[in-house]
Amino acid sequence: MRQSRRDFLKKSSASAAGLGLIIPDFSFFRKISPNEKVNIGLIGARNKGYNILSHMMETGQVNCLGICDVDRNILEKRIEDVKKSFGQIPKGYGDFRRLLEDDAIDAVIIGTPDHWHCLIMVLACQAGKDIYVEKPLANSIEECNLMLAAARKYNRVVQVGQQQRSGEVWNSAMAHIHSGGIGVIKRVNVWANFPYGMGASKVPNETIPKGLDYDFWLGPASKRTYNPNRVHGNWRHFWDYGGGLMTDWGVHLLDMALWAKNIQQEPMSVIASGANYNLASYCRETYEIMDVSYPMEDYFIHWTHTAGLAIGPYEKPYGVEFIGDKGAIIADRGDWKILNGNKDESEEASKLAKANFNFTGKSAMEIHVLNFLRGVKERIATNCPVEIGRNVALYAHMGNIAVRTGENVLEWNTKLGNFKGNSKGNSLIQSEYHGGWELPSV
Ligand SMILES: NC(=O)c1ccc[n+]([C@@H]2O[C@H](COP(=O)([O-])OP(=O)(O)OC[C@H]3O[C@@H](n4cnc5c(N)ncnc54)[C@H](O)[C@@H]3O)[C@@H](O)[C@H]2O)c1
Structure with a gap:
């Protein structure tokens, strides 16, 4: 029987990965070959979150499997936008914890206000997702420290939304x-x-x-x-x-x-x-x-x-x-x-x-999302890993x-x-x- 990420993460006490190092992978996580698409979930969809998702969709390298927003008006609009602009129909969620339960989702975008970044990112790390999290990394120094610890403990690829690092x-x-x-x-x-x-x-x-x-x-x-x-x-x-x-x-x-x-x-x-x-x-x-x-x-x-x-x-x-x-x-x-x-x-x-x-001539955002997707596939650190964001x-x-x-x-x-x-x-x-x-x- 296939072991799920959650099963693994409950048992795992994986060691820390340092800045600039290759991020260890585990055979039972879905290996994504260079030509395969990365399955994405978006959490927080009104403004920047959807902007990141659009940039990712435009690369042709991702499927959007789910969108979560606590405002149903925004959620419905963004699902419709993905349908119209990219021909895909993501599942809608009001609670990000349900989106994180979908084992088919490889990575999440966190586009919520800053006070939510930490909790969502730590739970996403524990659910075995890679993470594109918006800046500032969190709303407190304590939360920033926890996010660094979680990314290292669970060997997650993280791109912080400081796209100037890729510009x-x-x-x-x-x-x-x-x-x-x-x-x-x-x-x-x-x-x-x-x-x-x-x-x-x-x-x-x-x-x-x-x-x-x-x-x-x-x-x-x-x-x-x-x-x-x-x-x-x-x-x-x-x-x-x-x-x-x-x-x-x-x-x-x-x-x-x-x-x-x-x-x-x-x-x-x-x-x-x-x-x-x-x-x-x-x-x-x-x-x-x-x-x-x-x-x-x-x-x-x-x-x-x-x-x-x-x-x-x-x-x-x-x-x-x-x-x-x-x-x-x-x-x-x-x-x-x-x-x-x-x-x-x-x-x-x-x-x-x-x-x-x-x-x-590529925009900073274009390069930043491509760099994230490469990090996810090749298990390598991104241009703006959690250490820099923190x-x-x-x-x-x-x-x-x-x-x-x-x-x-x-x-x-x-x-x-x-x-x-x-x-x-x-x-x-x-x-x-x-x-x-x-x-x-x-
Ligand atoms: N990198 C950049 O250039 C850039 C630009 C703008 C914003 N940002 C960052 O992006 C983040 C979002 O900013 P914004 O301007 O898009 O804010 P916003 O208020 O326009 O959008 C946030 C969305 O998150 C939703 N949300 C709130 N809590 C949620 C939760 N628990 N689960 C799911 N959805 C939730 C809200 O309903 C809203 O739709 C912030 O951290 C901000 O600093 C970065």
Whole structure:
């Protein structure tokens, strides 16, 4: 009789797999040959989750066997979308645990709000699925640690949705930086000034819309009266579900600052300040304005955001400026260029630096999903494994925690995995689970 993944996982005490290593496979997991399709289940389908699924479907390398969403309106629409656009009819679920029971599903996409990532991912690991999980990895440092432990314990292939790790713009910029093109980096400035960071305009509480299982949407978060500003997209501005611009864009862009020096270690300390004006008209807990410094061993990272107008340095609403001792680079998702004080020379130098890189013109998302599917088939680590997702999430969460404690400066104890002498900061490392849900144990 075929042993199921669940049977195996109940018995298994598989050893940990490290960053960059081949991820062990087991003969009774379905082996997927290069020409075979990967069977996918999508959990959380409204926006990014469906975007990832579409990219996967467009590769022609996947079957969508199931879609789960706690909002029946979204679920039905997305099943219809898959039918119309890709000619497949996925099974619909309102409870992700039922989707995870389908042994035919090889991998899941987790496209829910951040407060759900950990529980779903840990249970998916235990059900033997590989996982494409959206960023930030989780809504707390404690959850990030559990997700890393689960991926390692159950030998799962994980791609975190930091697609910049696969993007040709960033890879070519990193190739130039790593070759010493701008000398030794001493500072990286990162900014993200987006209007949506203000939150939505205040509206009164309403009755729960038909079709939305609001209690399930809240899940492990505290019980709250329904307000449309808490759910569908707007959840980002409430601590129970997200971390505002600091984590939403922070993990994408701070990751570039870490990648520039291939940093895998946790932050040493953070110095942060933040402010919230305009709270009379906007519905938001996360900070409108933040400045966060990360003093590293031999360079300095600075993050800043101002929600509201989409303007910023170099006329970019967001960007990353890498400053070396021989030159600088300014980059966003669209392009990068070398800055050396002379416009013509800078353009020429940028052209030359990019000439050696093999640009295919594929989008970051296209490459990121292809890279995940290859990881699943070949049992190899992806471009953004859980270790990278966890580490940058720590940097971003620490910025928020430093401001929330009111202390502004926090030192991290890598050995103990907590803040030195700061009990309030340490309480914010953890997640409290409510509504009958329990923090998973790994
Ligand atoms: N990588 C990127 O560029 C990028 C872009 C946007 C969003 N994201 C990330 O994607 C995730 C989702 O963001 P979004 O903008 O799509 O949010 P969203 O609110 O638009 O969609 C989330 C969906 O998840 C559903 N959901 C909530 N709890 C669920 C549960 N327990 N089971 C099943 N479905 C559940 C909701 O009903 C909703 O349909 C977030 O982590 C976000 O940070 C990443």
